Amino acid sequence: xxxxxxxxxxxxxxxxxxxxxxxxxxxxxxxxRVNPGPLADIVGAADVHTDxxxxxxxxxxxxxPDLLRQRAGDVSYAPDVVVCPSTHEQVQALLTYCSSARLxxxxxxxxxxxxxxxxxxADRFAGVVAIDLWRLDSLIELDTISRTVTLSAGMRAPxxxxxxxxxxFTLGHFPQSFEYATIGGxxxxxxxxxxxxxxxxxxxxxxxxxxxxxxGSLTIGRAPSSATGxxxxxxxxxxxGSLGIITSVTVRVRAxxxxxxxxxxxFTSVDKGMEAVRALAQDxxxxxxxxxxxxxxxxxxxxxxxxxxxxGSSQTIPGATALGPEIGEKWLRGRYAGPYLxxxxxxxxxxxxxxxxxxxxxxxxxxxxxxxxxxxxxxxxLCHISHVYxxxxxxxxxxxxxxxxxxxxxxxxxxxxxxxxxxxxxxSHHHGIGTDHxxxxxxxxxxxxxxxxxxxxxxxxxxxxxxxxILIPASG
Amino acid sequence: xxxxxxxxxxxxxxxxxxxxxxxxxxxxxxxxRVNPGPLADIVGAADVHTDxxxxxxxxxxxxxPDLLRQRAGDVSYAPDVVVCPSTHEQVQALLTYCSSARLxxxxxxxxxxxxxxxxxxADRFAGVVAIDLWRLDSLIELDTISRTVTLSAGMRAPxxxxxxxxxxFTLGHFPQSFEYATIGGxxxxxxxxxxxxxxxxxxxxxxxxxxxxxxGSLTIGRAPSSATGxxxxxxxxxxxGSLGIITSVTVRVRAxxxxxxxxxxxFTSVDKGMEAVRALAQDxxxxxxxxxxxxxxxxxxxxxxxxxxxxGSSQTIPGATALGPEIGEKWLRGRYAGPYLxxxxxxxxxxxxxxxxxxxxxxxxxxxxxxxxxxxxxxxxLCHISHVYxxxxxxxxxxxxxxxxxxxxxxxxxxxxxxxxxxxxxxSHHHGIGTDHxxxxxxxxxxxxxxxxxxxxxxxxxxxxxxxxILIPASG
Numbered sequence: 001x002x003x004x005x006x007x008x009x010x011x012x013x014x015x016x017x018x019x020x021x022x023x024x025x026x027x028x029x030x031x032x033r034v035n036p037g038p039l040a041d042i043v044g045a046a047d048v049h050t051d052x053x054x055x056x057x058x059x060x061x062x063x064x065p066d067l068l069r070q071r072a073g074d075v076s077y078a079p080d081v082v083v084c085p086s087t088h089e090q091v092q093a094l095l096t097y098c099s100s101a102r103l104x105x106x107x108x109x110x111x112x113x114x115x116x117x118x119x120x121x122a123d124r125f126a127g128v129v130a131i132d133l134w135r136l137d138s139l140i141e142l143d144t145i146s147r148t149v150t151l152s153a154g155m156r157a158p159x160x161x162x163x164x165x166x167x168x169f170t171l172g173h174f175p176q177s178f179e180y181a182t183i184g185g186x187x188x189x190x191x192x193x194x195x196x197x198x199x200x201x202x203x204x205x206x207x208x209x210x211x212x213x214x215x216g217s218l219t220i221g222r223a224p225s226s227a228t229g230x231x232x233x234x235x236x237x238x239x240x241g242s243l244g245i246i247t248s249v250t251v252r253v254r255a256x257x258x259x260x261x262x263x264x265x266x267f268t269s270v271d272k273g274m275e276a277v278r279a280l281a282q283d284x285x286x287x288x289x290x291x292x293x294x295x296x297x298x299x300x301x302x303x304x305x306x307x308x309x310x311x312g313s314s315q316t317i318p319g320a321t322a323l324g325p326e327i328g329e330k331w332l333r334g335r336y337a338g339p340y341l342x343x344x345x346x347x348x349x350x351x352x353x354x355x356x357x358x359x360x361x362x363x364x365x366x367x368x369x370x371x372x373x374x375x376x377x378x379x380x381x382l383c384h385i386s387h388v389y390x391x392x393x394x395x396x397x398x399x400x401x402x403x404x405x406x407x408x409x410x411x412x413x414x415x416x417x418x419x420x421x422x423x424x425x426x427x428s429h430h431h432g433i434g435t436d437h438x439x440x441x442x443x444x445x446x447x448x449x450x451x452x453x454x455x456x457x458x459x460x461x462x463x464x465x466x467x468x469x470i471l472i473p474a475s476g
Numbered sequence: 477x478x479x480x481x482x483x484x485x486x487x488x489x490x491x492x493x494x495x496x497x498x499x500x501x502x503x504x505x506x507x508x509r510v511n512p513g514p515l516a517d518i519v520g521a522a523d524v525h526t527d528x529x530x531x532x533x534x535x536x537x538x539x540x541p542d543l544l545r546q547r548a549g550d551v552s553y554a555p556d557v558v559v560c561p562s563t564h565e566q567v568q569a570l571l572t573y574c575s576s577a578r579l580x581x582x583x584x585x586x587x588x589x590x591x592x593x594x595x596x597x598a599d600r601f602a603g604v605v606a607i608d609l610w611r612l613d614s615l616i617e618l619d620t621i622s623r624t625v626t627l628s629a630g631m632r633a634p635x636x637x638x639x640x641x642x643x644x645f646t647l648g649h650f651p652q653s654f655e656y657a658t659i660g661g662x663x664x665x666x667x668x669x670x671x672x673x674x675x676x677x678x679x680x681x682x683x684x685x686x687x688x689x690x691x692g693s694l695t696i697g698r699a700p701s702s703a704t705g706x707x708x709x710x711x712x713x714x715x716x717g718s719l720g721i722i723t724s725v726t727v728r729v730r731a732x733x734x735x736x737x738x739x740x741x742x743f744t745s746v747d748k749g750m751e752a753v754r755a756l757a758q759d760x761x762x763x764x765x766x767x768x769x770x771x772x773x774x775x776x777x778x779x780x781x782x783x784x785x786x787x788g789s790s791q792t793i794p795g796a797t798a799l800g801p802e803i804g805e806k807w808l809r810g811r812y813a814g815p816y817l818x819x820x821x822x823x824x825x826x827x828x829x830x831x832x833x834x835x836x837x838x839x840x841x842x843x844x845x846x847x848x849x850x851x852x853x854x855x856x857x858l859c860h861i862s863h864v865y866x867x868x869x870x871x872x873x874x875x876x877x878x879x880x881x882x883x884x885x886x887x888x889x890x891x892x893x894x895x896x897x898x899x900x901x902x903x904s905h906h907h908g909i910g911t912d913h914x915x916x917x918x919x920x921x922x923x924x925x926x927x928x929x930x931x932x933x934x935x936x937x938x939x940x941x942x943x944x945x946i947l948i949p950a951s952g
Contacts, residue, residue, distance in 0.1 A: 146836035223902035224868035234710035392700035426699035
């Protein structure tokens with residue numbers, strides 16, 4: 001991807017040098033420890049892969065440390081074998097077998113985790129099996145009366161959206177991982193999209209789930225709403241593959257809108273911008289997309305002065321200067337470009353990473369400043385608000401600086417995580433926990449809450465084979 | 477309460493005779509088995525009650541079988557002692573003590589359960605302690621920026637609404653139990669109110685909870701939305717006192733609207749009415765109140781022909797005949813009257829009870845007819861839709877007939893429950909599970925889901941003292 005002039009001059013300031021990167025094809029994982037025979041008995045030999053290329057492709061996620069480790073030749077997270085089931089029953093049989101054989105299982109959807117969600121702690125297991133769900137990609141049922149669709153979990157977002165568009169509907173879920181991420185992955189991570197102001201988070205769209213676990217299968221959700229005990233869909237939404245493998249998801253869909261307008265508006269300060277988006281979130285009218293950039297992000301990413309507010313509607317925004325439609329359309333065209341820009345920056349020898357949180361409105365301005373300060377002087381810090389609620393909003397930070405090691409970044413991230421918790425933020429608004437946020441997660445929700453999750457996991461996954469060390473830390 | 481002419485003539489048809497009822501003050505519970513001393517050490521002697529009146533007042537809930545049993549002199553569900561803590565710490569200490577002493581605990585809020593939610597199965601315990609939360613009734617924090625309020629769990633709905641109204645806000649939660657029900661009870665039962673079309677269900681308003689359990693305390697929810705693992709608020713919302721006692725709740729509030737208009741509209745058939753409310757739920761504009769009565773309910777309760785749709789706004793409803801504001805205002809004045817009317821009918825010797833479900837739109841017309849048929853010929857069956865969602869709606873049935881015994885009603889209810897599950901409905905949209913719906917609940921969510929809840933309960937309540945037999949059936 002071509003770099004903008006602003007980024008080019010930034011790289012000059014950072015005095016970076018192009019990185020020395022090993023091509024993925026030159027890397028060699030350790031020999032596979034898993035006998036593929038019993039797996040092939042379940043899914044057929046053609047869908048069991050032990051070749052290096054297949055294993056390396058599932059070796060880790062897409063965080064900057066993941067990429068840096070891989071660029072440095074570290075492929076220690078490569079699974080021993082990759083299995084590609086095509087039915088719920090095959091997934092169930094695989095889990096039953098892997099549990100009996102004490103093989104760790106890593107469910108694989110789009111592979112877009114940026115929090116170490118594909119890097120299990122599997123030392124105590126006989127091997128690691130990646131269950132890639134890409135063949136579970138069918139439309140199971142479209143109920144046009146109830147406006148729900150049931151999709152197999154491995155279907156990628158563009159395929160789901162294309163099918164729905166054909167029938168005049170949309171899911172309205174457009175995270176930056178859209179091109180690769182899967183329906184099951186959205187559910188397992190409580191994904192949030194760029195239009196979630198209008199369409200809601202993915203967890204709020206889910207009306208039913210089918211899940212395979214080592215202890216058996218569950219289907220949860222048979223009504224639009226219910227008072228039948230705790231909402232158990234919510235136990236699996238956000239479980240990040242640690243409690244079961246989601247094999248199908250029924251989601252609410254909406255009528256496809258006529259073309260949405262995207263307009264740019266400018267505020268003289270980030271505080272004024274926050275006040276304005278709060279008013280829209282609390283008193284309406286709420287556009288489907290609402291995205292406020294701070295001064296640094298407005299300058300570097302959008303080449304505008306002040307604080308840019310992108311609005312997915314043609315409504316007038318009080319207290320702001322109109323910038324017109326061009327900047328909105330430009331954002332729309334480039335909405336999935338961030339990760340590619342990161343690759344280009346890493347190639348050029350710069351370090352770039354993102355980090356996000358959310359808080360109630362009353363804590364947000366202080367949290368914004370505290371996190372920005374906690375990054376220190378060695379980074380340029382860009383921030384935007386892209387998800388608003390009646391009671392608060394998210395903060396999404398991008399940092400750019402001279403190249404540092406994954407260990408150095410871990411120290412920065414730890415300091416920022418402490419700052420987030422100390423200022424009333426959550427350790428993740430939509431990236432999830434994975435392995436990277438686990439320690440702060442425990443501090444945020446408390447040991448008793450974690451123990452309660454562990455008790456549920458113990459019932460569903462008695463040998464702890466599912467994504468060991470991801471989300472739920474090992475006890476003791 | 478005075479009976480309408482339609483109801484008066486109905487009673488003539490039913491050929492009822494006034495019931496013979498024992499005054500509550502004449503009844504005598506069994507002697508208390510619990511030593512009040514250790515409880516008094518925690519809350520003070522003045523807030524521990526072993527007198528008959530205090531125990532009888534917490535003896536059961538408000539289902540018709542509850543009332544009939546009580547009218548017949550059966551007070552076997554009276555707790556041994558009533559304790560009234562005033563702080564979270566006292567609730568925590570009470571649970572710790574009761575767990576060590578193997579005393580069953582029944583949390584008591586408004587006492588308005590209509591599903592046996594106050595009738596624990598406590599035979600294997602040394603006694604039953606009712607923890608009445610009425611003294612936890614304070615406003616803890618009102619955050620006018622984030623538009624959230626933190627309330628102690630024992631605060632009754634009218635008190636909460638009055639405090640909020642003073643500050644220009646409303647909770648917008650008006651179930652028929654409004655006059656008695658508490659904030660904690662709303663959360664523990666996933667309550668739904670008459671304005672939930674506009675304001676949402678109570679579970680969707682909750683942003684944070686504090687819970688005491690025998691294993692310790694939890695505070696859950698620190699951001700408007702989060703991707704930090706499963707949403708554990710949802711484990712306690714709907715847990716009906718079986719996993720812990722909710723001691724405070726933080727809820728989203730909204731700006732108090734200018735006076736809402738209520739208008740009546742009439743459809744020529746219930747199917748046309750269902751189509752119309754579906755269109756409003758899916759494509760808007762959605763009023764705060766939307767309530768469609770079938771022919772029988774329109775005639776008997778509202779003395780109108782056709783199917784009455786009550787709308788909490790002055791918008792025009794396509795395909796319907798305008799009935800004007802009088803009928804809407806009349807409904808508004810009588811919105812909490814149903815239970816009193818039931819008392820009057822029971823006094824007059826008639827049997828009356830309610831029962832509700834929900835389903836996706838595509839299943840709703842068939843479910844409506846199947847349930848109506850399943851009640852059989854011995855009842856007049858009235859029905860309304862009062863809670864609509866994009867994907868479906870609730871069905872609320874009222875049945876009136878000649879007096880029958882609780883056992884005879886249980887047979888009818890079992891048949892209707894089977895019919896609900898066979899036709900895609902949930903066993904409860906907002907009344908909850910309690911003891912009455914437990915068997916159908918297990919069939920609806922499956923044994924593995926129940927076992928997973930049991931595992932969570934085992935961690936939080938190792939001796940199973942909390943509401944034994946309510947929601948979660950005894951294992952084995």
